[in-house]
Amino acid sequence: MASTEEQIRTEVFRSKLPALPKERVFNLTDHTFTTTAWSIATWLFVMGAWQGFAAPLHLAIIATLFGCTVPLLFQSLLGRFFARWGVDVAFGARATYGPLGTKIVVLLFGVLPAWCWISIPAVMFGRAVNKITIGMGSTGLITNEFMWSFLCMALGLYITYKGPDWMKWSFRFATPIMLILIVAITVRMLSEWGLSNILAIRPEGLNPDPYVSFIIAVEMALGLGVSWLFQFGCYGRICKSESAAYYGTFIGWGILWAILSIPAMFVALVAGAEDIVEGVSIIGGTWVMVYLFLLVIANPSSLATNGYLISLTLRNFFPKLPWWLVVCSSFIVLLLVGFPVAYDSFASFIVLLAAATMSFAGVWVTDLLLRGSNVSLKDLYDESSKGGYWYWGGINWFAIISAAIGTAIAFIIWNPVTQDIHLMGVFRVVGASIPAGVSAAMAYLIFSRLILIPRKIGYPEIPWKK
Amino acid sequence: MDSSNEGRLDRDAFQAELERRLDMYYDIRPGQEDGEIPPMKLKHFLPAIIISIVLTVYLIAAMIGFGAFYPG
Numbered sequence: 299m300a301s302t303e304e305q306i307r308t309e310v311f312r313s314k315l316p317a318l319p320k321e322r323v324f325n326l327t328d329h330t331f332t333t334t335a336w337s338i339a340t341w342l343f344v345m346g347a348w349q350g351f352a353a354p355l356h357l358a359i360i361a362t363l364f365g366c367t368v369p370l371l372f373q374s375l376l377g378r379f380f381a382r383w384g385v386d387v388a389f390g391a392r393a394t395y396g397p398l399g400t401k402i403v404v405l406l407f408g409v410l411p412a413w414c415w416i417s418i419p420a421v422m423f424g425r426a427v428n429k430i431t432i433g434m435g436s437t438g439l440i441t442n443e444f445m446w447s448f449l450c451m452a453l454g455l456y457i458t459y460k461g462p463d464w465m466k467w468s469f470r471f472a473t474p475i476m477l478i479l480i481v482a483i484t485v486r487m488l489s490e491w492g493l494s495n496i497l498a499i500r501p502e503g504l505n506p507d508p509y510v511s512f513i514i515a516v517e518m519a520l521g522l523g524v525s526w527l528f529q530f531g532c533y534g535r536i537c538k539s540e541s542a543a544y545y546g547t548f549i550g551w552g553i554l555w556a557i558l559s560i561p562a563m564f565v566a567l568v569a570g571a572e573d574i575v576e577g578v579s580i581i582g583g584t585w586v587m588v589y590l591f592l593l594v595i596a597n598p599s600s601l602a603t604n605g606y607l608i609s610l611t612l613r614n615f616f617p618k619l620p621w622w623l624v625v626c627s628s629f630i631v632l633l634l635v636g637f638p639v640a641y642d643s644f645a646s647f648i649v650l651l652a653a654a655t656m657s658f659a660g661v662w663v664t665d666l667l668l669r670g671s672n673v674s675l676k677d678l679y680d681e682s683s684k685g686g687y688w689y690w691g692g693i694n695w696f697a698i699i700s701a702a703i704g705t706a707i708a709f710i711i712w713n714p715v716t717q718d719i720h721l722m723g724v725f726r727v728v729g730a731s732i733p734a735g736v737s738a739a740m741a742y743l744i745f746s747r748l749i750l751i752p753r754k755i756g757y758p759e760i761p762w763k764k
Numbered sequence: 765m766d767s768s769n770e771g772r773l774d775r776d777a778f779q780a781e782l783e784r785r786l787d788m789y790y791d792i793r794p795g796q797e798d799g800e801i802p803p804m805k806l807k808h809f810l811p812a813i814i815i816s817i818v819l820t821v822y823l824i825a826a827m828i829g830f831g832a833f834y835p836g
Contacts, residue, residue, distance in 0.1 A: 305773045306781055313778070316785050319801050354835050357826055364823040371816040378804055498835045509830050516823070539802040548812050621772075676786050727827075 310536075311461045312621050314614045316675065317384035317535050324533060326542040328466050331473040332533060332603060333550025335465075338476045338558060339600030340422030340593070341415060343574045344644050345522055346559030350566025352504045352515035355497050358563050359556075361512060365519020367552035369656075372663045373527060374544045374552075379671045380534030381543035385678060387531030388614035393673045393756065394665040397681045398692030401615055407658060408528030409608055411651055415525075416451075416604045417631040418644075419597035423450040426575050426593055430586055433579070448632060454601025458609055459625045462536055465602060472595050477558075479592040483578065483585065484561045490581045491568050499567040504645065504717070513729050514717065518645060519556075520731045521652030524659045526551050532607045601628075649714035649731075656731040657704025660739035661697050668746055674758045686758025694756055696745035704738025 300308070309315050324332065349358040380390055387408065391400040424447030431441045439445065457464055488496075503511035530547060537543035565577025578589040605628050612624040677686030689695065711730040712719040719725045724733065750756050773781065826833050 302773075302777070305777075309773055309778065309781070312772075315778075315782055318785065318788075322801075354833075356835075357830075357833050360822055360826045360833075364819045368816045368819055371812050374812070381801060382803070500835055508834060512826075512830065540804040541802065541808050544804060544808075545812070553815070679782070679786060 308461075311463075312610065312613060313617065314386065314389060314679070319384075319538070322384075322536050322538040323462050323466055324537045324542060324546065326539070326545055328470070329533060329537055329542050329546025330550045331469040332465055333546050334554050335469045335473045335476070335596075335599040336603035337550055337555040337600075338473070338480070338596045339419040340426075340597060341418045341600070342555060342559050343562040343565075344418060344422070344572065345518070345555075345648070346562025347566040347572045347574065348518060348645055348648075349515050349559065350563035351501055351572075352518070353508070353512045354500055355563055355567060357512050358515060359560060361515040362519045362559060362563075363553075363556040365516050365521075366523045366556040367548070369520060369523035369659065370526070370548045370552040373524065373530070373659055374547045375663055375666055375671070376527070376530035377534035377537070377543035377547045378540040379666055380531045381537040381540045382671060383673065383675060383678075384535050385531070385675070386535055386610055386614050387528055388611055389678045390531055390535075390673075391528075391662070392678050392687045393669065394662050394694060395697050396687055396689040396692045396694045396756075397685070399689070399694050399698060402693075403658065403698075404528050404611060405615070407655060409611055411525065411655075412529070412604055412608050413628065413631050414647065416454075416601055416608075416628060419454075419600050420447040420451045420631060422573070423447060423593055423597040425573070426590065429573075429575055430590055433586075444632075450597050451601055451629065451632065454598035455605050455625050455628055457598065457602035458605035458628075459622065462533070462606070465606070468602075469599065472599055476592060476596050476599075479588060479595075480558055480561065483589060483592070484564075486581055486585060487561055487564050487568075487577070491564065496564055496567055501567060509726065510719065510722075513725060514645075514649070517652055517714075517729050517731055518648050520656065520729070521648040521650075522555070523552065524655040524731070524735075525648070525651055527655050527659050527662070528611075529604075529607050532610050646715050646717075649717075652731040653708035653714050653734060654701075654705050656708070656735040657701040657738035660704055660735035660737075661700045661742045664739040664742045665697070665746070668743075668751070669757075672760050674760055676761075677758045687756055689756055694750075696750060697742060700738045700742035700745060703741045704734040704736075707737045708734035 306315070307321060310317050310321050346362070349362050352358065353361060380387070383390060387404055388400065391404060395403050424443035424445075427446040428441050428443040457468060500508075504514045505511040526547065530543075533546070534543040537546065562574050565571055565574045569577040569580060571577055575586065575589060578585050605625065608628055609621070609624040612627060613619060613621065616624070674686050680686065681692070682688070708714070708730045711721045711724050711733060714730070772778070
């Protein structure tokens with residue numbers, strides 16, 4: 299039987315208990331390894347490929363570096379916030395959205411997209427093994443795409459079940475190996491195709507106008523950059539310092555994502571293929587096996603990290619559910635493996651996400667800055683109407699309205715689904731998601747300054763500031 | 765203690781532990797009692813700010829001089 303201390307420690311990683319400093323497990327290196335392991339998976343290569351379809355190499359790299367990294371300058375403040383308080387997003391977000399508002403917003407824009415995301419490595423792993431085994435002349439069960447997707451997911455979710463201690467040690471080995479393999483594949487591609495040749499390739503583009511296609515590439519990268527919005531809590535809360543929480547995400551989800559997606563741009567430009575395995579197969583059979591080995595490590599790793607986010611969030615919203623059940627809930631995405639919507643409609647999925655999530659990011663970061671990242675922890679855990687973050691009916695309507703204003707502005711500028719551009723002049727200069735985020739932030743700033751702060755709605759007394 | 769359910773604390777013990785932690789955080793800045801969580805100061809943000817400025821300038825340069833960046 300586990301001791302009480304062990305049980306408490308287990309609960310810290312699987313429930314709403316705030317993590318105390320002595321219980322934190324991630325320093326900057328461990329956090330960066332974890333976020334990098336999260337990044338390195340098929341989604342990274344899919345993203346890189348789409349950037350390669352949209353723009354020539356030089357411009358695709360600029361778009362990806364900017365879009366993936368710069369939003370994190372602001373968003374990573376959330377990581378710092380969660381490290382300071384040791385709480386998960388299910389509670390930390392209440393200061394901004396209210397208890398009921400948090401449930402709605404996080405489930406809709408956090409958990410649901412996360413399920414779509416994790417379908418991508420599962421789908422792609424199954425497809426990669428399927429292609430490779432058929433290419434090797436195999437037939438029967440061993441070529442079954444669905445089976446490999448399931449196995450990939452099962453392995454990833456097993457690590458999720460074991461929790462952050464397992465992840466920390468797994469990624470101390472797995473992440474450096476994956477980095478070495480990607481560098482090796484990149485060097486091999488460059489020696490085969492030549493950098494000057496790749497730089498000279500002009501892709502067909504996602505729009506007849508190459509400049510507009512480039513701006514769409516920036517939009518996709520921004521969509522990726524803000525897609526982390528509801529994911530800072532699960533690992534930020536177990537970081538040993540605020541810097542570890544901030545830079546772990548800035549480096550792993552931002553800079554490294556952008557850099558590591560470059561080989562997929564090569565493949566898209568040279569082979570015109572979305573799937574990096576098609577490019578790898580051109581440079582030789584041995585390299586296909588190297589790539590497959592990379593996927594064997596990378597995709598379950600990403601499933602594990604993302605699975606933990608989903609599991610912890612669900613457990614905090616529905617605390618009666620056993621841990622194994624919330625972990626296994628992610629098997630629901632096997633439906634998406636059967637109908638791979640997120641994977642096959644990646645460009646639409648990512649820019650649609652950008653339009654909505656950027657607005658919520660603008661609101662949340664503004665709120666954090668207004669509070670100086672300080673909250674009353676007891677009020678975060680108080681779901682009654684007397685709680686300091688109750689707002690109106692448990693929802694901070696001004697946060698929702700501000701985010702809606704931002705999203706509406708993105709849709710006024712362009713339609714992310716059909717990619718019809720309504721205000722071409724604006725789109726060519728600033729895109730759509732940046733105006734969305736800025737206008738949502740400005741709207742929330744005005745509401746807060748005029749109404750929330752003067753009336754102390756959502757601004758309870760901070761105990762240690764007395 | 766209930767050890768049959770994945771090592772979970774029973775409900776009362778869990779609630780007591782939660783209250784203890786909330787009380788602990790109530791009157792003090794986070795982390796003081798068990799050892800401070802090192803806070804970030806303005807200077808710690810400088811690397812991220814510099815990288816972001818460089819990337820933004822790089823993007824603006826690409827937008828303004830798009831033709832020069834486009835092959836051919």
